[in-house]
Amino acid sequence: AQSVTQLGSHVSVSEGALVLLRCNYSSSVPPYLFWYVQYPNQGLQLLLKYTSAATLVKGINGFEAEFKKSETSFHLTKPSAHMSDAAEYFCAVSKAAGNKLTFGGGTRVLVKP
Amino acid sequence: EAGVTQSPTHLIKTRGQQATLRCSPISGHTSVYWYQQALGLGLQFLLWYDEGEERNRGNFPPRFSGRQFPNYSSELNVNALELEDSALYLCASTEGAPYNSPLHFGNGTRLTVT
Numbered sequence: 001a002q003s004v005t006q007l008g009s010h011v012s013v014s015e016g017a018l019v020l021l022r023c024n025y026s027s028s029v030p031p032y033l034f035w036y037v038q039y040p041n042q043g044l045q046l047l048l049k050y051t052s053a054a055t056l057v058k059g060i061n062g063f064e065a066e067f068k069k070s071e072t073s074f075h076l077t078k079p080s081a082h083m084s085d086a087a088e089y090f091c092a093v094s095k096a097a098g099n100k101l102t103f104g105g106g107t108r109v110l111v112k113p
Numbered sequence: 114e115a116g117v118t119q120s121p122t123h124l125i126k127t128r129g130q131q132a133t134l135r136c137s138p139i140s141g142h143t144s145v146y147w148y149q150q151a152l153g154l155g156l157q158f159l160l161w162y163d164e165g166e167e168r169n170r171g172n173f174p175p176r177f178s179g180r181q182f183p184n185y186s187s188e189l190n191v192n193a194l195e196l197e198d199s200a201l202y203l204c205a206s207t208e209g210a211p212y213n214s215p216l217h218f219g220n221g222t223r224l225t226v227t
Contacts, residue, residue, distance in 0.1 A: 090156065
């Protein structure tokens, strides 16, 4: 069975500072990994996904994530935070032949001016 | 294109009652997923429907059920409501397997059980 752990339920960053959200996974098979973002009062929106191609994945809104098999990690980063990045971010994993996404507990990002 | 739509946006019920939540997927999407987002519990997978059939369900009691209609819209029913059923219920649709096609989420139905 696959699972996802997000370290830190809340992260506070200053506008213009680096955003780093941590995600570690466990999976019995090579995983497919995703980051989703949820803005207030909305559903989730896909930021990026890893599907065994390049280990560094670029997503929307300037976010990127790096798959590190040796560390079983898929951390999300953005070089410079913007006020509009305030949201909740979810890491998710799916098996290659699976049919559902398993989500981490989410990390809420607060951006300070 | 129109996104995934869910209705109602808010639903208030009392303990023991039944709740019905509805979801219309994006046109052309045949798979519908239901997730429960309860405070402090993250997103929990509830049900997956594809081509009118229930394909998988999460670790929820049988009083959580649903169906998918021929037009691929879906309904989630929760019987004998309990206080801990209070949550945001999210519906998502996809045109293929979720590892290959992104899930498109609706804005959810917030169910409050009093």
